[in-house]
Amino acid sequence: MSASLTRFAPELDARVVGTLRPHPRYAELPLVAPRTRDELVACVRAAHRDGLALVPCGLGSKLAWTQPPARADFVLSVRELSGFTAHEPDDGTISVLAGTTLADLRAKARAGGHWCTPDVPQPTRATLGGALALGRSGSDRTRYAPVRNHVLGMSVVLADGTVAKSGGKLVKNVTGYDLHRLYTGSHGTLAVIVEAALRLFPAPESEAWFEREFASFADALAATRTVAELPVRWLALSLVRARGRWRACGRLGGKHAVVEHELGLVRATLGEPIARDANAAERADALRDAAPSTRPSFARVACRPSRVAEVVHALDLEHGAAEVAIEPTIAALELSLAGDARALAARRESLAKLGASLHLVAPDSDAAPFDSPGPELALMQRLKQRLDPQGVFARGRFVGGL
């Protein structure tokens, strides 16, 4: 282990399990992985006491999605804190420790007859804590809306080691501020997520997978818009370009009779389903796992649904080599990058004119990952100041240097 660890407090040294870069452009740091909630609290307290800065993570697979920290002393992983603290299938709720992988969470929910959102790529490499810290929704957002809507409550460790909870384990609850909304998507800059309670949804009895190739982006967009308007509850709906061809892909799921009916409605536009049930899930998972966001460098652009075509045109995505995945009803686009991060960053202004935002993940480039926030940054800074005045959760990684 590196000599730098000797300056650490015993609480931290005892749980160093290796090294990890908190960002690809930052030096390797000790990786601290507490095994229990108490150990986690002790680690954060030690950092607070000793003036150290830490970067929280799950499995660390998405640390490149932010900016490098201004200063960090160690990486704190919740990977050892996994498992389920409560599961009430008959109430449709589950409470999960942050280090649980989304694959395990999905399997647990399935065993209870439920679907658990978010359905993100490569769920064996993603923890719930990490996904929530990123505020990451999945391909099932078409049906279930963003994941932040379904976090019922959270327990977190604050910068001084205080354990605080918000919300609860109930599908409906407005008791106290929704602090879990604040922590969700805060990229670990305010607190370490220890546990979250989620709402579950009925698992589909039956599934179907559609896929159809189109000659042009315009045709594919028109087709997905047509099927999006049908009285069909899409589980996922996307437009994908790979190997230079545009495809419209859709996933149906629900009760047998309903899916059969929906198949009939969709056939006229997208043709026969390519796969059913387990095979449909397999196809859907394969497409999800090949998303541009699984590449080392990618961009995510979001806009209003009516602006999708304009944004695609502005970025010249109708043609070219980039892999593209678009959720047309969400109006979110992902595209793979090949060394052109700065060029894309330079188009921020023109994207902003279309009301579009850009998140750039390009670890080899110094292009800013996030758009510049407006005057609301001052309020965000006050929130950071109130919750973490000392900067225990390393500064500089998130929007506006938070």
Next chain:
Amino acid sequence: MDAPWIAELRALLGPRGIVEDPTRLFPYEADGIVLLRRRPELVLLPRTTEQVSRALKILHRERVPVVARGAGTGLSGGATPVEGGVVVSLARMRDVLELDAVDRTARVQAGLVNIDLSLACSKHQLFYAPDPSSQQACTLGGNIAENSGGPHCFRYGNTTQHVLGLVIVLEDGTVLDLSEPRVDPLGYDLVGLFVGSEGMFGIATELVLKLLPKPATTETLLAIFESLDAACDATSDLIRARHEPSAIEILDKLTIQAVEASVYAAGYPKTAEAVLLLDIEGSEVEVANTVAGIEPLVRARGAIEVRTAKTELERKQLWAGRKGAFGAMGRIAPDLYVADVCVPRTKLRELVAHTTRIAREKNLKLATVFHAGDGNLHPNIAYDRRDADEVRRVLEAGDEIMHLCIEAGGSLSGEHGVGLEKMKAMEWLFTREDLATMCRVREAWDPDRRMNPGKLIPIRACLETKQAVFRPEHATGAAKARDER
């Protein structure tokens, strides 16, 4: 003589924009909880975000407490100016600023009445989903403050799931424009955090809300039961069987009788012990399939009859009865204490039975009507506020119900908020650390805790921070004169 800042507010808002006459201040003393009252010094009725901003700048300079108010239909004392100061009513800010039928969003002023948004977008075959029982009167800004629910939130979720953007005026008058709808927030989710903050973070003046396409088909079922327990069990069974109607509501016998004796008479059977009211929405096949799954389940739990609304009029009547239930209870007693608690959906029968027992032990009239599908109980206690002993028993019953719900893994509120009414109970549910964290977040928005002071977080949870800062010497001339009388 009036303080100069009041003259400034008069000049800013004009004679229709300010209420100073004590007799006209009376309606602003309380919201739907009439037991908790305090008259404000002034009421402001701005028309624009700019006016709200300029008014708050003046009030910030003078360090006067501010309480935002929509229609005053809240049921937790959220709009009660418990520490005096100025009420900012959004009642004159009720314009629909933009309807975008393509992207299915609406930009509205915060004082727009909830139902008016659905009426405005109906021609585009769109609707706004959150539907509190008071939706004919309550404002969308108030819904945002309380993160309001409603029967159809079983399917669509509370208000927070329908808010895409906000324009917020902060305590110092700064206008924070977060109104561009974003797929995901840039930075911290300030909009999501603001919703449900009970007027303590600032005043939302403009709202960007999500609209939904009207369902292709809607079916309304009324299942009639000979016992309230059986209706609760039927609901738990529906959840267990993963059925997805849009709304699952229960009305008990006393509620049914009150409704049927009122202008909201819906045709509920007066002899039934309870009815289960369900809306099922979706494609024709989805609706038929769900209905086919639900019927045998409710019959297995002893439903003696399952009626289907045959016409749109009948459907509307059944729902008008449900939504008018609180008003109808005025026939039972002059006042109504509407409790609002949540429990896991596996424990409905147990908790409803406890509320019945508590009311019986305290010799109170209990009428229960609630969002059963969400586990959101509304034990409603009819009382007369002139009877001090009865008031005491009502409040004791409310506390006991909250304790029992917490013990069962439940919470203090599903849609009405904590406000003034449940503030002390926050210490039963949350630790001091949890509450102190809320306080720290609140102070990032409002360092002096001047926005809706005295609500939600018990003051001792914020001991490390400064005390609220209203200085009595700033009371208006009108208020001083009244106090002297």
